[in-house]
Amino acid sequence: MKVQETGIVVSQKKLADGIYSLWVKTEQIAKEAKAGQFVSLYCKDAQRLLPRPISICEINREEGTMRFVYRVAGKGTEEFSGYRTGDAITLLGPLGNGFEKREKSGMLIAGGIGIPPMLQLAKELKETGAEVTAVVGYRDSHTFLADELKKVAKVYIATEDGSVGSRGNVMNAIADHSLSAEVIYACGPKLMLRAIKEFGEKEGVETQISLEEKMACGIGACLACVCKTVEIDDHSQVHNARICKDGPVFEAGKVDLS
Amino acid sequence: MSELNTTVNLAGVELKNPVMEASGTFGSGMEYQEFVDLNKLGAVVTKGVANVPWPGNPTPRIAEVYGGMLNAIGLQNPGIDVFCKRDLPFLQQFDTKVVVNVCGRTTEDYVEVVERLADQPVDLLEINISCPNVKEGGIAFGQDPKAVEAITAAVKKHAKQPIIMKLSPNVTDITEMARAAEAGGADILSLINTITGMKIDIERQTFAIANKTGGMSGPAVKPVAVRMVYQVANAVKIPIIGMGGIRNGEDAMEFILAGATAVSVGTANFFNPRATLECIQGIEDYMRRHQVKDVKELIGIVK
Numbered sequence: 001m002k003v004q005e006t007g008i009v010v011s012q013k014k015l016a017d018g019i020y021s022l023w024v025k026t027e028q029i030a031k032e033a034k035a036g037q038f039v040s041l042y043c044k045d046a047q048r049l050l051p052r053p054i055s056i057c058e059i060n061r062e063e064g065t066m067r068f069v070y071r072v073a074g075k076g077t078e079e080f081s082g083y084r085t086g087d088a089i090t091l092l093g094p095l096g097n098g099f100e101k102r103e104k105s106g107m108l109i110a111g112g113i114g115i116p117p118m119l120q121l122a123k124e125l126k127e128t129g130a131e132v133t134a135v136v137g138y139r140d141s142h143t144f145l146a147d148e149l150k151k152v153a154k155v156y157i158a159t160e161d162g163s164v165g166s167r168g169n170v171m172n173a174i175a176d177h178s179l180s181a182e183v184i185y186a187c188g189p190k191l192m193l194r195a196i197k198e199f200g201e202k203e204g205v206e207t208q209i210s211l212e213e214k215m216a217c218g219i220g221a222c223l224a225c226v227c228k229t230v231e232i233d234d235h236s237q238v239h240n241a242r243i244c245k246d247g248p249v250f251e252a253g254k255v256d257l258s
Numbered sequence: 259m260s261e262l263n264t265t266v267n268l269a270g271v272e273l274k275n276p277v278m279e280a281s282g283t284f285g286s287g288m289e290y291q292e293f294v295d296l297n298k299l300g301a302v303v304t305k306g307v308a309n310v311p312w313p314g315n316p317t318p319r320i321a322e323v324y325g326g327m328l329n330a331i332g333l334q335n336p337g338i339d340v341f342c343k344r345d346l347p348f349l350q351q352f353d354t355k356v357v358v359n360v361c362g363r364t365t366e367d368y369v370e371v372v373e374r375l376a377d378q379p380v381d382l383l384e385i386n387i388s389c390p391n392v393k394e395g396g397i398a399f400g401q402d403p404k405a406v407e408a409i410t411a412a413v414k415k416h417a418k419q420p421i422i423m424k425l426s427p428n429v430t431d432i433t434e435m436a437r438a439a440e441a442g443g444a445d446i447l448s449l450i451n452t453i454t455g456m457k458i459d460i461e462r463q464t465f466a467i468a469n470k471t472g473g474m475s476g477p478a479v480k481p482v483a484v485r486m487v488y489q490v491a492n493a494v495k496i497p498i499i500g501m502g503g504i505r506n507g508e509d510a511m512e513f514i515l516a517g518a519t520a521v522s523v524g525t526a527n528f529f530n531p532r533a534t535l536e537c538i539q540g541i542e543d544y545m546r547r548h549q550v551k552d553v554k555e556l557i558g559i560v561k
């Protein structure tokens with residue numbers, strides 16, 4: 001069940017320049033959420049009325065808390081970065097479908113602010129006994145979440161400036177280490193996802209990718225957040241699927257990233 | 259105080275209360291069921307539906323603006339066939355009135371949809387001649403009084419249910435369009451649709467939405483909408499459904515006092531999925547506070 005509720009900020013921590021980690025206590029959302037889903041966060045400033053969709057980075061179901069790791073990208077996320085322990089925050093969730101976890105060796109590929117959802121996924125996959133590899137790309141040596149990922153996955157890093165790991169992007173790291181797996185789970189910028197989709201096709205490997213688009217309702221009613229699909233989508237009857245409801249995770253072969 | 263009477267009458271169709279949601283913000287109600295008991299609403303208004311599926315516009319389709327938003331969805335819809343098979347049976351389960359919003363590129367398109375709906379479980383038809391986000395049809399019918407009257411008359415001729423003509427605020431004098439729709443045989447008017455706007459992304463140095471322009475909605479448009487409802491209420495005899503920026507009962511009351519018989523809640527659903535229910539509650543609270551037993555006594559009393 002999706003709900004809108006008021007969460008309470010448990011902690012807020014700066015991880016790197018402009019990157020924050022926010023733990024929030026919720027009544028319901030944390031208990032029901034799973035890896036790859038997201039939550040709509042609302043601003044207190046009423047001039048900003050649309051929700052900010054943020055992926056679930058970690059869930060502590062026993063304590064009813066969940067973690068968001070986000071980049072300050074504009075006024076809304078800037079407002080969130082000022083929240084302190086005890087502050088209230090309005091949330092709607094859990095939203096979207098999440099990743100389909102397979103009990104097979106998995107390669108998690110993510111770049112930049114696509115990395116947060118991979119932490120919860122890596123934890124859940126590890127619990128199934130699957131072998132988990134994570135390939136993560138950053139701009140520079142501020143490799144947020146990499147140490148935490150290392151506790152649950154074998155981690156390969158790429159940085160654009162070459163300061164840590166492979167120079168370049170995640171595809172360079174995959175090539176440098178000749179990595180492969182039975183399932184790929186990916187999240188990041190569209191260009192990166194396009195390369196990963198191609199890689200998955202070449203390797204003949206199931207590839208799940210998480211997409212992003214501007215959202216208004218976040219629950220599938222307004223048709224703001226569509227992506228192009230290869231086949232006619234059953235709900236829309238056209239070549240469009242709703243990222244907030246039918247995604248954000250899609251089988252790579254089903255979406256048209258051109 | 260004894261029981262409140264919140265019922266209102268729209269061209270012979272009795273609504274249990276004056277609150278519905280605005281077309282395009284609520285799908286066909288399926289997605290909002292988790293938050294709203296649809297039985298509580300005066301009516302459910304569907305997303306615009308055309309004779310065939312429409313793909314809509316490229317993304318980004320929306321942008322946030324100060325106190326509101328721009329949208330250029332482009333009337334994406336699954337077409338009337340799937341709509342009749344899937345959405346209408348879903349809506350039939352609820353004790354509420356069903357309003358189907360109709361869009362088209364040509365007069366024939368509108369007429370085809372209206373004819374297909376003739377024997378369907380639909381209470382009212384809302385004819386969208388005011389969508390600013392499609393190149394053909396939509397607003398092209400809504401900005402010239404002769405065209406408004408002609409399309410109204412053409413649809414009315416084929417419609418089995420009472421018709422609501424949905425008016426555009428993107429005109430110099432909305433009362434002209436309202437009178438033209440009334441002359442064409444409209445049973446009800448609804449207003450306002452969105453106000454054409456634009457947002458520039460100054461960092462990327464391009465338009466914030468792919469369609470360049472989009473329709474503005476949300477709390478920031480409310481004063482414009484209230485003014486237009488007031489003007490139209492004083493220009494025609496048929497009932498009005500008022501909308502534009504309504505978030506709660508107080509907002510809804512402004513529209514009712516200005517002359518609206520019923521109200522729609524659109525953009526507010528996006529930040530408060532229960533906004534419709536809060537409007538109903540707020541109207542009832544207002545009636546108690548002002549010791550009014552029948553909401554109809556409040557319609558248009560501010561002159």
Ligand SMILES: Cc1cc2nc3c(=O)[nH]c(=O)nc-3n(C[C@H](O)[C@H](O)[C@H](O)COP(=O)(O)OP(=O)(O)OC[C@H]3O[C@@H](n4cnc5c(N)ncnc54)[C@H](O)[C@@H]3O)c2cc1C
Binds near residue numbers: 051053073116212213
């Ligand atoms: C499913 C999903 C998961 C996401 N997960 C994360 C995450 O874990 N961490 C993170 O840092 N970011 C994430 N994002 C991106 C995040 O939603 C935006 O960075 C954020 O909304 C920006 O808000 P703002 O007010 O700071 O920026 P502004 O530019 O001021 O926002 C203006 C409007 O545009 C929307 N918007 C701006 N950028 C984006 C974007 N990239 N995607 C969708 N809407 C946008 C905002 O929601 C708001 O409505 C995710 C996006 C989606 C769709």
Ligand SMILES: Cc1cc2nc3c(=O)[nH]c(=O)nc-3n(C[C@H](O)[C@H](O)[C@H](O)COP(=O)(O)O)c2cc1C
Binds near residue numbers: 280331450477503504
């Ligand atoms: C995302 C979105 C989609 C819309 N789609 C339609 C539509 O299909 N048909 C229509 O007549 N109006 C449509 N509208 C206009 C609304 O029904 C309403 O007239 C307008 O948004 C003003 O009300 P509000 O400020 O409460 O949102 C849409 C509005 C939004 C925000």
Ligand code: FES
Binds near residue numbers: 215216224225244
């Ligand atoms: S944001 Fe409304 S359909 Fe996805």
